[in-house]
Amino acid sequence: MRCGIASVSIAGNLEEKIEAIAAAGFDGIEIFEQDFIADARSPRALATRIRDAGLELMLFQPFRDFEGLPGDLRRRAFERAERKFDLMGELGCDLMLVCSSVHPQAQGGIDRAAADFAELGERAAKRGLRVGYEALAWGKHVDDHRDAWEIVRRADHANVGLILDSFHTLGRGIDPDTIRRIPGDRIFFVQLADAPAIPMDLLYWSRHFRNMPGEGDLDVTGFMRAVMATGYSGPISLEIFNDQFRGGLPRAIARDGHRSLIHLMDSVRRAEPSLTVDLPPIPAPRPAQGVEFIEIATRGPEAESIAALLRTLGFAETGRHIARDLTLWQQGAIRVLLNAETQGHAGSTFTVHRTNICDIGLRVASAPDTVARAIALGSEAFSQPRQAGELPIPAIRGVGGSVLHFVDDGFSDVWQVEFTRTGNTAPGAGLTRVDHLALTMSYDEMLSWSLFYSSLFGMTKTPMVDVIDPDGLVRSQALSAPGGGLRVTLNGAENHRTLAGGFLADSFGAAVQHVAFACDDIFATAERLAGLGFDPLPMPGNYYADLTARFELDPAFLARLQAHNILYDRDGEAEFFQLYSRNFAGSMFIELIERRGGYQGYGAANAPFRVAAQKRLSRPKGMPRL
Numbered sequence: 232m233r234c235g236i237a238s239v240s241i242a243g244n245l246e247e248k249i250e251a252i253a254a255a256g257f258d259g260i261e262i263f264e265q266d267f268i269a270d271a272r273s274p275r276a277l278a279t280r281i282r283d284a285g286l287e288l289m290l291f292q293p294f295r296d297f298e299g300l301p302g303d304l305r306r307r308a309f310e311r312a313e314r315k316f317d318l319m320g321e322l323g324c325d326l327m328l329v330c331s332s333v334h335p336q337a338q339g340g341i342d343r344a345a346a347d348f349a350e351l352g353e354r355a356a357k358r359g360l361r362v363g364y365e366a367l368a369w370g371k372h373v374d375d376h377r378d379a380w381e382i383v384r385r386a387d388h389a390n391v392g393l394i395l396d397s398f399h400t401l402g403r404g405i406d407p408d409t410i411r412r413i414p415g416d417r418i419f420f421v422q423l424a425d426a427p428a429i430p431m432d433l434l435y436w437s438r439h440f441r442n443m444p445g446e447g448d449l450d451v452t453g454f455m456r457a458v459m460a461t462g463y464s465g466p467i468s469l470e471i472f473n474d475q476f477r478g479g480l481p482r483a484i485a486r487d488g489h490r491s492l493i494h495l496m497d498s499v500r501r502a503e504p505s506l507t508v509d510l511p512p513i514p515a516p517r518p519a520q521g522v523e524f525i526e527i528a529t530r531g532p533e534a535e536s537i538a539a540l541l542r543t544l545g546f547a548e549t550g551r552h553i554a555r556d557l558t559l560w561q562q563g564a565i566r567v568l569l570n571a572e573t574q575g576h577a578g579s580t581f582t583v584h585r586t587n588i589c590d591i592g593l594r595v596a597s598a599p600d601t602v603a604r605a606i607a608l609g610s611e612a613f614s615q616p617r618q619a620g621e622l623p624i625p626a627i628r629g630v631g632g633s634v635l636h637f638v639d640d641g642f643s644d645v646w647q648v649e650f651t652r653t654g655n656t657a658p659g660a661g662l663t664r665v666d667h668l669a670l671t672m673s674y675d676e677m678l679s680w681s682l683f684y685s686s687l688f689g690m691t692k693t694p695m696v697d698v699i700d701p702d703g704l705v706r707s708q709a710l711s712a713p714g715g716g717l718r719v720t721l722n723g724a725e726n727h728r729t730l731a732g733g734f735l736a737d738s739f740g741a742a743v744q745h746v747a748f749a750c751d752d753i754f755a756t757a758e759r760l761a762g763l764g765f766d767p768l769p770m771p772g773n774y775y776a777d778l779t780a781r782f783e784l785d786p787a788f789l790a791r792l793q794a795h796n797i798l799y800d801r802d803g804e805a806e807f808f809q810l811y812s813r814n815f816a817g818s819m820f821i822e823l824i825e826r827r828g829g830y831q832g833y834g835a836a837n838a839p840f841r842v843a844a845q846k847r848l849s850r851p852k853g854m855p856r857l
């Protein structure tokens with residue numbers, strides 16, 4: 232399988248793009264003409280550079296407004312094509328993309344266009360070049376791959392073929408299975424892009440909102456299955472026009488692109504095993520079954536305040552690590568590790584971020600398979616020198632330098648092997664397990680993180696919701712693994728004045744800002760917590776008055792919610808209860824939840840009031856905001 236990417240897809244000048252594309256593992260590049268024109272190198276020097284980087288120059292594009300022109304305009308279109316053929320000769324690139332015309336004077340007629348392509352094919356053949364025809368979704372006369380194919384078929388020239396682009400087919404709602412009837416050897420090139428399902432003008436959508444396969448809502452897998460069913464064996468290439476990517480980090484975007492292609496082609500062969508996909512076997516995505524541990528790097532007074540908070544939540548320090556300054560806190564199936572090491576991963580994250588969640592342990596069916604899949608998708612294995620007696624638990628670096636450990640049955644005894652018991656037992660407040668991890672990041676990083684989790688664990692995403700912070704918008708998207716063993720929310724901040732944005736600025740990068748623990752009876756838990764001295768986030772009376780209006784609650788029930796500062800939501804018959812801690816170590820916090828009747832959400836309706844309550848506590852009274 233040869234993977235490519237169009238130079239328009241990522242940020243930087245052409246040199247930076249070439250470096251990033253080669254580093255991400257692509258086999259080739261599509262040169263977008265504007266990127267070439269803006270470059271100062273001669274075509275030959277550029278071609279040499281691209282080949283020295285180990286990349287094939289797969290496609291030169293786009294050649295516009297070619298077919299269907301009358302009289303002198305037609306003559307000039309052929310003249311233009313000849314000049315670009317000269318350039319392709321110097322670049323050593325043998326395939327040109329011709330996109331369907333939007334020229335005001337272009338005339339319709341399948342046979343007229345076919346005759347133009349037959350002649351272009353003749354001219355290309357003389358130079359050993361080929362041309363591929365792509366239907367733009369907004370083409371004047373040709374906006375559907377079926378019409379483009381009919382033109383190619385009637386042109387009947389070996390040097391003229393079809394170019395398919397998933398955006399143009401899926402964006403217009405054309406059934407991708409119509410591709411299955413096209414002979415694979417007449418398809419010269421395949422471009423891929425996904426996009427979020429936002430109704431808008433097709434051209435604007437295409438030029439600004441495309442994203443990597445799997446990052447949007449289009450059925451790119453269905454499209455690619457149809458392509459592979461034709462017997463197509465040419466390159467598979469990303470062509471992404473995206474405002475965020477144009478301003479992103481070239482290497483990170485290229486890495487995401489490569490990950491998306493591996494994930495896509497792996498999904499294609501799993502969905503349709505009869506297809507031949509030339510990709511080395513990789514383990515299937517397997518759901519994370521739960522959070523095995525949460526490790527917090529912390530020292531000094533912040534470590535003490537976290538220990539105090541854990542006690543008021545009903546946790547006890549049950550174990551101490553045999554070789555590190557690391558304590559284990561437990562309740563139910565929840566394990567929190569407090570790591571005060573000055574060396575190693577935890578030590579270095581503390582130096583950079585201060586108190587932070589530096590490591591997450593996930594329970595999986597097979598740790599080696601999970602790591603193998605992560606590596607095939609472009610993540611790096613993570614390890615650090617082991618102390619005597621420590622187990623080699625497999626780990627990777629995820630997005631943004633985060634570390635994930637994977638615990639399977641083979642490592643279940645780590646808690647007995649690596650920790651000595653303190654003899655303490657948790658008083659308990661009914662907390663059972665980790666319900667979800669809430670990651671905070673800049674808005675621009677959200678697609679990277681969602682691709683990471685969905686490609687590795689087969690997690691599915693819910694539609695993005697807006698959380699209104701008094702100082703700006705935060706977008707939130709949830710991902711959950713099949714079976715619900717792992718839920719993650721991604722919170723993308725647009726500025727640094729929101730609660731999430733302030734956390735991001737303080738932590739110097741994306742990180743877990745809060746963890747939600749589940750319980751089976753929120754009122755019993757709240758009573759226990761009150762007895763343990765837990766100090767909840769206070770919620771205002773206005774919030775409870777609105778709850779009654781929204782849900783017609785029984786007054787006694789409402790009074791119980793209010794007495795404990797419990798937030799409430801309902802979805803049909805399903806109910807949701809939330810209780811928040813006050814912030815610690817800057818703006819980290821803990822959420823306690825109960826899901827009743829299969830509630831699947833995260834209380835999005837409550838988020839603005841929770842954020843406002845948190846901000847009220849963090850702003851000194853009477854201090855006007857600057």
Ligand SMILES: O=C(O)c1ccc(O)c(O)c1
Pocket residue numbers: 292293328330365367396422437438470
């Ligand atoms: O937006 C465009 O003009 C454009 C150009 C070339 C392509 O391959 C394409 O898919 C879109």
Ligand SMILES: [Mg+2]
Pocket residue numbers: 365396422470
């Ligand atoms: Mg295209």
